[in-house]
Amino acid sequence: xNEEALLVRAAEERERIFQRYERGRxxxxxxxxxxxxxxxxxxxxxxxxxxxxxxxxxxxTAPQKVNVEVEREKKWVKMLASWGSPTTKExxxxxxxxxxxxxxxxxxWCKLLDVNRTKxxxxxxxxxxxxxxxxxxxxxxxxxxxxxxxxxxxxxYRERYSEKQxxxxxxxxxxxxxxxxxxxxxxxxxxxxxxxxYMDEEDAFWALxxxxxxxxxxxxxxxxxxxxxxxxxxxxxxxxxTKFMPKLKYHFDKYGLDAILYSLKWYFVCFVERVPFSxxxxxxxxxxxxxxxxxxxxxxxxxxxxxxxxxxxNDMDLIVNYIQVKLHKDxxxxxxxxxxxxxxxxxxxxxxxxxxPGPPPPNELPKRELGAFVEPDKKSKIGQRAENFSDAEKxxxxxxxxxxxxxxxxxxxxxxxxSDTVSEHSGVAGxxxxxxxxxxxxxRSLADTSVTSTADLSVFSSGRSHVPDNxxxxxxxxxxxxTGSDGSGVCGLSIQRAPSTTLSTPRATPHPPSVSPMSExxxxxxxxxxxxxxxxxxxxxxxxxxxxxxxTEEQHKPTSLGFYTSNGSANMPTDNRxxxxxxxxxxxTPVVDSGRIITPRYVESHGFYDFK
Amino acid sequence: xxxNRTGSQRANGAPQTxxxxxxxxLLGESAVGKSSxxxxxxxxxxxxxxxxxxxxxxxxxxxxLDDTTVKFEIWDTAGQERYHSLAxxxxxxxxxAIVVYDITNQDTFGRAKNWVKELQRQASPSIVIALAGNxxxxxxxxxxxxxxxxxxxxENGLLFMETSAKxxxxxxxxxxxxxxxxxxxxxxxxxxxxxxxxLADGEQPRSSACCNRAPPRAASDTRSGxxxxxxxxxxxxxxxxxxxxxxxxxxxxxxx
Numbered sequence: 025x026n027e028e029a030l031l032v033r034a035a036e037e038r039e040r041i042f043q044r045y046e047r048g049r050x051x052x053x054x055x056x057x058x059x060x061x062x063x064x065x066x067x068x069x070x071x072x073x074x075x076x077x078x079x080x081x082x083x084x085t086a087p088q089k090v091n092v093e094v095e096r097e098k099k100w101v102k103m104l105a106s107w108g109s110p111t112t113k114e115x116x117x118x119x120x121x122x123x124x125x126x127x128x129x130x131x132x133w134c135k136l137l138d139v140n141r142t143k144x145x146x147x148x149x150x151x152x153x154x155x156x157x158x159x160x161x162x163x164x165x166x167x168x169x170x171x172x173x174x175x176x177x178x179x180x181y182r183e184r185y186s187e188k189q190x191x192x193x194x195x196x197x198x199x200x201x202x203x204x205x206x207x208x209x210x211x212x213x214x215x216x217x218x219x220x221x222y223m224d225e226e227d228a229f230w231a232l233x234x235x236x237x238x239x240x241x242x243x244x245x246x247x248x249x250x251x252x253x254x255x256x257x258x259x260x261x262x263x264x265x266t267k268f269m270p271k272l273k274y275h276f277d278k279y280g281l282d283a284i285l286y287s288l289k290w291y292f293v294c295f296v297e298r299v300p301f302s303x304x305x306x307x308x309x310x311x312x313x314x315x316x317x318x319x320x321x322x323x324x325x326x327x328x329x330x331x332x333x334x335x336x337x338n339d340m341d342l343i344v345n346y347i348q349v350k351l352h353k354d355x356x357x358x359x360x361x362x363x364x365x366x367x368x369x370x371x372x373x374x375x376x377x378x379x380x381p382g383p384p385p386p387n388e389l390p391k392r393e394l395g396a397f398v399e400p401d402k403k404s405k406i407g408q409r410a411e412n413f414s415d416a417e418k419x420x421x422x423x424x425x426x427x428x429x430x431x432x433x434x435x436x437x438x439x440x441x442x443s444d445t446v447s448e449h450s451g452v453a454g455x456x457x458x459x460x461x462x463x464x465x466x467x468r469s470l471a472d473t474s475v476t477s478t479a480d481l482s483v484f485s486s487g488r489s490h491v492p493d494n495x496x497x498x499x500x501x502x503x504x505x506x507t508g509s510d511g512s513g514v515c516g517l518s519i520q521r522a523p524s525t526t527l528s529t530p531r532a533t534p535h536p537p538s539v540s541p542m543s544e545x546x547x548x549x550x551x552x553x554x555x556x557x558x559x560x561x562x563x564x565x566x567x568x569x570x571x572x573x574x575x576t577e578e579q580h581k582p583t584s585l586g587f588y589t590s591n592g593s594a595n596m597p598t599d600n601r602x603x604x605x606x607x608x609x610x611x612x613t614p615v616v617d618s619g620r621i622i623t624p625r626y627v628e629s630h631g632f633y634d635f636k
Numbered sequence: 637x638x639x640n641r642t643g644s645q646r647a648n649g650a651p652q653t654x655x656x657x658x659x660x661x662l663l664g665e666s667a668v669g670k671s672s673x674x675x676x677x678x679x680x681x682x683x684x685x686x687x688x689x690x691x692x693x694x695x696x697x698x699x700x701l702d703d704t705t706v707k708f709e710i711w712d713t714a715g716q717e718r719y720h721s722l723a724x725x726x727x728x729x730x731x732x733a734i735v736v737y738d739i740t741n742q743d744t745f746g747r748a749k750n751w752v753k754e755l756q757r758q759a760s761p762s763i764v765i766a767l768a769g770n771x772x773x774x775x776x777x778x779x780x781x782x783x784x785x786x787x788x789x790x791e792n793g794l795l796f797m798e799t800s801a802k803x804x805x806x807x808x809x810x811x812x813x814x815x816x817x818x819x820x821x822x823x824x825x826x827x828x829x830x831x832x833x834x835l836a837d838g839e840q841p842r843s844s845a846c847c848n849r850a851p852p853r854a855a856s857d858t859r860s861g862x863x864x865x866x867x868x869x870x871x872x873x874x875x876x877x878x879x880x881x882x883x884x885x886x887x888x889x890x891x892x
Contacts, residue, residue, distance in 0.1 A: 059684055169688075176685035210666070210716045211690050250721060284722070288691035297687065340709070341696040348693075407743065407752070409717050417721035424725040461782060493823040 030406040033531050038164045049185040060184045064177060072126065073301050074179045074221065097125040099252070107135060117313070121363055124309045130222040132230065136312040137238075139223070148300030149395055150198055150226045156397055157197035162404040163208035170213040180221060192224040197228055199498045204398045205390060209247040216292035218308065218504060237390055240315035245388025246292055248321045255390045255423045257291055257320065258283050260369045264324050267376065279340040279433040282428055284313055286347045292321050298352055301358045308365070309385070317379050321370040329357060329365060383597035387416070475518075647779055654704045656820050659711065660811075661727040661843045663751045664736035666715030673736060674712045679812055682802050689714045693725050699815055706815045708732075709842040724758060732764040737785075739769045739798060740777040745785065752792060764817045766795035775799040780807035788791040 025033070044052060069077045100119070103112050110171040124132045134140060143150075157164075171193045176180040180188035195216045200208040215235060219228040236244045243252030261283050265273040276283070289298045311322050327334070330351065337343045355362065373379035392398065403410070411423065662670040671686050671693065678697045693712040698705055711726040713719065727733060733755055748767060755765055767789045769780060782798060789796030795813050799806040805861040 062684060166666060172689055173685040209718050210688050213688070247718075249718065282725075284725075287696060339696070340694060344694050400848060409720070409747070413721060420721040421724055424722055425728065428725060428728075473878060492827055 027402065027406065031402070034162075034406055035084050036189070038158070038161065041156050041164050041168045042197075044185060045190045045540065047185075048187065048190055049183055050512075054187055060172060062182055063354070070179055071301075072306070074176075074180060075175075075301060076177050078181065081166055082412055093125050096122070097127060100125055100128050100132070101353050104131060104135075120309050120313045121367060123306050123359070123363070127304070132309075133219075133222055133312055137234045139230045139234070142234060143226065146230075146395070149202075153192055153198035153202045153229075153395065154364070157201045160397075160400060161197050161207075162400045162407065163200040164197060165407065166210070167193060167208050170210060171196070174213040178217075178221070180555075181217065182275060188220055190227070191220050194225055195220065195229045195232060199232055201397060202229075202233065202395050203244070203390065204400075205249075206236065206244060206247045206466075207390055211289070211292035214249060214296045218293075218296055218304075233394070239384070241311075242316060242384050242388065244390055245384050247420070248388075248416070250420035252283075252416065252420070253384065254288070254291055255420065255427075256381055256388075257285070257316075260320060260378070261287065261323055262376050264373065265327070267378065268324070268372075269327060269331060272327060272335065273293045274435070274438055275335055276343070277431045277438075279338070279343060280431075281340050281343055282424075282431060284424060284427070286344055287323055289348075290326075291319055294319060295322065299346060300352065300359075302353050303355055306359050306363055307366070310363070314370075317370060317373075318366070320379065321373055321382070322366055322501045324373065325362065325366045325369045326351065328369065375476045426473045460583070482535060542596075654804055655707065656737070656818070657707045657709065658732055658815075659709045659730045660732040660734065660814065660890050661711040661713065661723075661730045662712055662734050662736060663675065663723065663727070663755070664715060665738070665741075667740040668716065668736045669801050670734075670736050671712050673734070673770060673799060673807060674710055675770065675803055676801040676807045680804075682804075691719065697811070699812065701799065701812075701815055701820070704820050706820070708811065708815075708820075721883040724879065727755065727759050727763075730759060730763060731818055732766070733759065733765045734768050734810065734814070735782065735794075736768045737769050738771050739780045740771055740774050742779045745769075745780045749750055749788065756792075756814070759772065764795070764814055765792075765812050766797070768806075768810055769796075769798040770801060772798040772805055775801045 043248065044055075049056075071077060096119075103115060103119070106112055118130075161167075167304055171189055174192065180186065181192070183189070192213065196208055196213060199206075199212070199216075206212075212232070216228060216232050219231045225283070234246070235241045242253065245251075247254075262273070263282075265276075294311055295304050296305075299307070307318065326347075329345070333356075333570060334343055334346060336347055357365075503615060662674060664670050666688070669686075671689050672682060674693070674695055674803065675681050675686065678695045683886065689712055691714055692800070695710045695712065696707060697710065698707045700706075711730070713723055713726050733751075735748045735751045735755070737744040750766060754769070755763060767785065769785050785798075786796055795817065797806045797810045797813070799810055801807060823889075
């Protein structure tokens with residue numbers, strides 16, 4: 025087909041699609057393909073938000089909750105009457121975090137997004153955009169195909185060409201003209217779809233426009249070519265993980281799971297279809313109030329709340345399924361609990377100055393004037409794809425590839441560690457929560473106080489050890505079987521009450537008398553004694569910071585394994601660290617867990633791991 | 637990267653099953669049924685209103701072929717052009733690809749050809765590519781002739797089938813055909829597909845075929861550890877200690 029014919033065909037297709045939405049369901053009787061139209065008969069399965077479920081709903085909302093909501097409604101109605109007043113501003117934050125009553129969401133959301141003002145400032149704009157879209161939009165086919173599959177289990181959208189489906193189509197088409205840099209990007213149908221559950225067509229359009237271009241939300245940068253805001257926020261997300269949940273980050277890296285895979289919808293559609301809808305609305309309430317910081321904090325909160333469960337999953341498939349599917353069906357925590365934790369996370373991140381990755385750089389902001397019509401070029405009219413990547417796309421491509429490379433490299437560096445030992449064999453690494461972050465923030469202090477020098481390294485002579493040779497297997501197998509269900513916090517290598525105190529064995533370090541050898545914080549490594557093994561005296565006391573400098577090739581290089589710790593005995597650095605020395609990379613050693621985050625680093629040519 | 641392991645080294649004498657792991661990517665225009673094909677293959681389900689894939693989705697499915705267990709790691713990508721820039725991240729290192737088009741839409745077939753071209757240019761040279769003409773249940777609305785697609789596939793050395801995620805026609809078959817075409821002998825998998833992956837300028841070769849993937853549990857304890865970081869668990873430690881002269885070792889740790 026020549027170009028002219030292709031242009032004509034594209035125009036005809038657009039016209040045809042538009043016509044069907046204009047005529048609507050009532051006027052398309054007999055013209056809707058059966059496959060396009062589901063049959064939902066059971067209205068009693070519709071929940072309070074309008075979603076239709078496969079099975080009868082478990083239970084109606086508890087009467088107490090209904091009462092609370094009725095009481096809240098009264099307060100909110102009062103507050104709405106004096107929206108601009110200082111008392112409202114004062115109360116708004118607390119009340120929104122408690123949840124906007126569903127019946128008033130429509131009003132409050134419009135207020136938060138200042139929909140009325142934007143609409144008044146742009147009279148007739150929406151209809152102008154819609155008219156232009158009908159003539160010019162190049163995204164009609166994609167929008168049509170996405171409207172046909174967005175929220176089809178919701179009563180508003182279940183019927184093909186229903187009123188709301190038509191509204192959704194119109195809003196997206198109009199927006200594709202209004203913001204020609206974004207046009208339409210998959211994901212936006214989810215945003216507009218939620219807005220339309222509460223607003224009429226034109227209000228939803230302006231709400232969508234605000235979400236994309238207002239600097240508080242700045243979603244424009246998410247949807248444009250190359251997704252610059254996405255990569256920037258993912259980078260920040262990685263930073264947060266590295267700081268607060270390094271074990272989890274390691275776990276993800278180990279299974280090759282990039283955040284882009286599990287968190288894309290968190291950023292693009294603010295958790296729609298990733299958490300239960302009731303919770304999603306609560307997050308939206310807060311997002312509309314506080315802006316993009318909320319997404320960052322919620323991403324962190326989700327992982328924080330589910331870290332234990334995720335750490336038990338030893339397959340990318342299982343992890344992704346858990347985060348994307350399981351949490352959507354059942355989040356496992358009451359909405360109020362999640363919001364409470366979200367608020368704590370926001371404070372926590374703020375303290376660490378990690379609540380916000382900074383204002384958007386120029387490439388994330390609209391360059392063209394919004395609402396100014398630009399005629400699409402021939403290629404996009406025909407629907408032909410660009411032959412080559414644009415610069416923004418090349419950059420996106422390079423960034424995502426780099427992310428994976430970096431994760432792989434980080435992983436190689438970190439590979440050799442107890443995390444491996446424990447999680448590979450027991451699947452419960454991290455149950456012990458070495459990560460400083462925790463659900464209610466209390467673990468952190470606990471971990472801090474428990475970072476004691478109680479690591480107890482005992483060296484036994486082989487004859488005295490009564491541990492059978494296959495004990496390791498036994499233990500790891502035992503924990504394999506026992507940890508899947510209870511999550512009791514016992515680490516994979518089971519607790520062994522070794523007879524250390526009764527045997528007169530060479531002790532690497534006597535543990536401080538104030539701490540019972542069997543106290544919770546004690547970590548033991550029992551190694552049968554070998555006379556040729558390096559003893560602590562072979563080792564040069566080094567502090568970690570000077571480590572690289574003072575441990576050089578010229579110095580004595582140990583030929584075998586030796587352990588030493590450093591809690592104050594002679595010739596030891598006094599930094600309460602445990603160091604394990606091995607002769608070569610092949611001699612891999614366990615990481616000694618002293619109750620804090622352990623990040624082993626292998627130093628090439630020295631055969632030495634440092635744990636900090 | 638291909639990861640082939642055999643159970644022959646197993647100390648406990650478990651049955652000797654070879655486990656092969658392959659990365660497979662689905663590409664194609666939006667709404668041709670990529671996610672539906674995967675859903676049918678992995679879960680045996682079909683949804684008329686499969687939600688649109690944003691970014692990419694990941695699923696796995698395991699097939700048993702003779703003496704081999706083949707585990708597919710399936711990357712299902714978004715079809716919209718905007719997401720195209722993310723696609724290389726998914727097809728990088730893939731041993732197999734299914735390029736999907738919709739038989740009722742000629743444009744999607746043209747788009748499929750472009751994907752094939754891109755794969756031939758950018759992906760691993762030994763990648764196995766299959767072309768799937770989906771929605772064959774809608775043959776009444778057919779716009780792409782079977783023979784036309786078959787001829788194109790033959791020219792380009794592609795596997796080709798018409799499939800229907802809705803009726804399940806040829807869905808398992810196309811995955812099986814791919815599994816059969818992939819090298820499954822111990823050296824073949826690693827060297828043929830993954831090992832032969834071209835390295836871009838400045839790219840660091842990975843030290844091991846499975847360095848960014850954990851092996852399945854059954855296989856994880858079969859390696860002695862040399863060169864395979866993920867095989868280094870407690871057993872690796874024990875053998876390390878043995879080498880160092882320790883005859884017995886026990887690691888004891890207690891929860892905090």
